[in-house]
Amino acid sequence: MTTVADAIAALEAAYPPALAEGWDAVGLVCGDPAEEITRVLVCVDPTADTVDEAVETGAQLIVAHHPLLLRGVHGVPADTPKGALVHRMVRAGIALFCAHTNADAADPGVSDALAEAIGLTVTAPLNPNPDGRTGIGRVGRLPEAEPFAVFVERVARALPGTEGGVRAAGDANRPIRTVAVSGGAGDSYLAAATAAGVDAYVTADLRHHPAGEHLAVPGAPALVDVAHWASEWPWCGQAAGVLRAALGGTVEIHVSTRRTDPWTCQAAGAPTTRRSTR
Structure with missing residues (x-):
């Protein structure tokens, strides 16, 4: 039994x-x-x-x-x-x-599963515990570099669909090879992603001001924001x-096959002038 x-x-x-x-x-x-x-x-x-x-x-x-x-x-x-x-x-x-x-912190844990879904080979925790093995988030590598726009599509295909979809901020042509991921709300690890020297950071629940301040730093990783549940x-x-x-x-x-992301519909707003990307 x-x-x-x-x-x-x-x-x-x-x-x-x-x-x-x-x-x-x-x-x-x-x-x-x-x-x-x-x-x-x-x-x-x-x-x-x-x-x-x-x-x-x-x-x-x-x-x-x-x-x-x-x-x-x-x-x-x-x-x-x-x-x-x-x-x-x-x-x-x-x-x-x-x-x-x-x-989240276990090895393997939530971010390892996210990294695997995207196709990354994990190399280290993003925010390691003293043992150097466990900790929040993961840093990994793609098999080969690809343009950021292609990488964003990779993320979208890897995860279940939600009404909010996948948002991204960065130069569409920027080559992406090294990536940090953090399942769930991850804007508290934006600085860690920058310190890791990665090309892109994938997480959920990114907020306006932290994301904007992050992107203002020269060389900061491009951002991919997905639904919390999907991540x-x-x-x-x-x-x-x-x-x-x-x-x-x-x-x-x-x-479970039930989508428990709370958002159920979306609508496009009035057109505006798109700001330049870094």
Whole structure:
């Protein structure tokens, strides 16, 4: 019999809780470690959609990247959105396990999965921990240089589509060979990407002012901004592989097919004069 605890042991070996940031909330959120599992669903976000998917597929465990209860709570009443999810999972016999910044920093982790999807060979962490092996983000190389416009298309093809699509800032003809990536919100690592001397930086949730200030620095990496969910979705396949290897085929592992990116439509604004790119 394979249990929730068996799955947790495999996941915590791959994504050690000690790597999580102090503010984070990782681990088992609800569920009985002793319960038997035969199906697991791996997703980025624990939402009503992914809980629906778990129920539909008969999963007894959801493995999610983002925490459901990140900030301190004093209760989970069923008339609140997150409380309703907890109650629904408990009633359906579904456990929830979250691996967040520990999965970001692990080797391999979230950014390794993003780098692999893009076609990079990883050479180092972007923001290394003292061990030099783990840490947030990754630096890698393409097999050969390609124009920035071609590289942006590469990123778009590698990741699941979202309404926001892929945005980029830089000279379309700039040769791109070395690349930094950071799954999830990565504008706090813009300086690290510049210090790494890479040609481009791929991340999510870039903001107007930090991006503009970054691009004003001569020689700074070109920027590729993707949806937060899309940048972390490749990790689901990685985590599924961890479970398949550890549980020996005794459990069916499903990667969620539900797009939990929150944006649902887009519209073009009035035309303006495009600024020059560096």
